[in-house]
Amino acid sequence: xxxxxxxxxxxxxxxxxxxxVRHALGGLGFxxxxxxxxxxxxxxxxxxxxxEATVTEMCEKLLANTVIESYSIEMNA
Amino acid sequence: MKAAVLVFxxxxxDRDLQVAFEKAGAEVSMVWHKEAELPEGVDIVGVPGGFxxxxxxxxxxxxxxxxxxxxxxxxxxxxxxxxxxCNGFQVLTETRILPGALLRNxxxxxxxxxxxxxxxxxxxxxxxxxxxxxxxxIPIAHHDGNYQADAELLAELRGEDRVAFTYEDNPNGSxxxxxxxxxANRRVLGMMPHPERAADAGHGxxxxxxxxxxxxxALVEA
Numbered sequence: 376x377x378x379x380x381x382x383x384x385x386x387x388x389x390x391x392x393x394x395x396v397r398h399a400l401g402g403l404g405f406x407x408x409x410x411x412x413x414x415x416x417x418x419x420x421x422x423x424x425x426x427e428a429t430v431t432e433m434c435e436k437l438l439a440n441t442v443i444e445s446y447s448i449e450m451n452a
Numbered sequence: 453m454k455a456a457v458l459v460f461x462x463x464x465x466d467r468d469l470q471v472a473f474e475k476a477g478a479e480v481s482m483v484w485h486k487e488a489e490l491p492e493g494v495d496i497v498g499v500p501g502g503f504x505x506x507x508x509x510x511x512x513x514x515x516x517x518x519x520x521x522x523x524x525x526x527x528x529x530x531x532x533x534x535x536x537x538c539n540g541f542q543v544l545t546e547t548r549i550l551p552g553a554l555l556r557n558x559x560x561x562x563x564x565x566x567x568x569x570x571x572x573x574x575x576x577x578x579x580x581x582x583x584x585x586x587x588x589x590i591p592i593a594h595h596d597g598n599y600q601a602d603a604e605l606l607a608e609l610r611g612e613d614r615v616a617f618t619y620e621d622n623p624n625g626s627x628x629x630x631x632x633x634x635x636a637n638r639r640v641l642g643m644m645p646h647p648e649r650a651a652d653a654g655h656g657x658x659x660x661x662x663x664x665x666x667x668x669x670a671l672v673e674a
Contacts, residue, residue: 384555388600391558391625437517440510440546443553443600 376421378430379449382439383414453478453671457498458524458540460485460515465501465537465648472648473498476664477672485518495671496533497524499540501593501646511554511596512542521547533671534640535578535663538594541632541642550633550642551605555598558625562595566657568620569631569645573613576634577670578641581662587620588659590645592631597644599626599633609633616641 384390390412397411417438419430427450439446455478459466470480481491485504490497504515515521521543528534528549536544544550557563566589571582582588601609606628609615617632624644632643647660 387602388555389558389625391556391560391598395560437509437513440513440553442545442548442551443555 376423376425376451378419378421378425378427378451380417380419380430380434380438381414381447381449382417382434382444383412383446385443385445388443453496453668454491454494455480455496455498456483456490456494457481457500458483458485458520459500460502460504460518462504462506463500463502463539465539465646468646468648469498469500469537472651472661472664473667475651476661476668478664478668483520485515485520488519488523490520490523490527494527494532496535496667497527499524499534499536499543501538501540504539504543507596510542510546512539512544512546515539515543516546525549528635528640531637531639533577533667535667536640536642537646537648538592538597538644541644542596544640544642549640550635551609552599552601552627552630552633554596554644555600555625556596557594557598557623562593563597563623564591564593565623566591566650567623567645569617570620572615572618573634575613576616576638576641577667578634578663579616579666580670581666588617588662589650589657590647590660591649592623592645593649594624594644597624597626599624599628599630599644601627601630612636614638617643617645 393411647663650660
């Protein structure tokens with residue numbers, strides 16, 4: 376089974392990389408891009424039966440730094 | 453006085469830190485990240501700069517979960533001293549030994565230059581050799597030194613006099629111009645600038661030597 380974890384900077388934490396991407400899109404002529412937030416996607420290959428609670432623990436302990444990042448989990452992705 | 457310097461794959465300031473501790477008169481052991489225990493009788497642990505684990509996932513995140521960091525946490529919980537410089541500061545925030553987090557510099561650039569820092573407090577072993585308000589010139593060399601602290605944390609750090617150093621000319625977007633912070637018990641310091649790179653006349657400056665001399669003087673007196 377697979378799980379997919381999305382990690383994003385929390386709302387309110389300035390994302391300088393996202394801001395640079397927004398500027399670059401403007402430079403390419405894409406008007407109206409009002410904001411860009413850049414995050415990461417982590418795909419996990421898991422033994423069958425691994426619980427979402429276990430993946431949550433992985434996020435809390437390592438995959439996300441919850442001081443600045445939020446995460447969401449898709450099981451059986 | 454016994455110091456231990458942790459060494460991770462990708463550390464590159466470990467020997468500089470060792471030399472700075474030795475110059476101040478400490479006996480230094482280098483400790484590989486796979487060791488489960490710090491050497492017996494260590495007074496202070498140095499977490500060096502560099503690119504531990506290639507900065508994979510987040511700077512300092514993998515190192516923070518290495519076996520030796522469990523021992524570092526125990527050392528700190530027992531009231532032991534520690535200093536983390538640059539990547540070492542990132543490791544200390546990732547272990548949650550120090551509050552806040554370090555993000556990519558606001559201008560997205562790697563910055564390597566000597567910067568003026570204001571010593572905000574002389575009330576710690578790390579800063580006792582300086583008068584509060586002194587400006588010290590110490591090099592920075594980082595891509596991810598943008599210290600994140602929300603209003604509540606900033607108020608707490610300031611209220612408890614735990615901001616050790618601030619940038620005179622904020623290079624990286626850090627909240628409150630913060631370059632270095634102390635733990636609640638004042639025994640752990642994390643800072644992005646490199647005092648060990650300004651600790652010998654051959655470095656082109658000695659403004660960082662006071663950090664190591666202060667540690668030495670305090671721990672020898674103790």
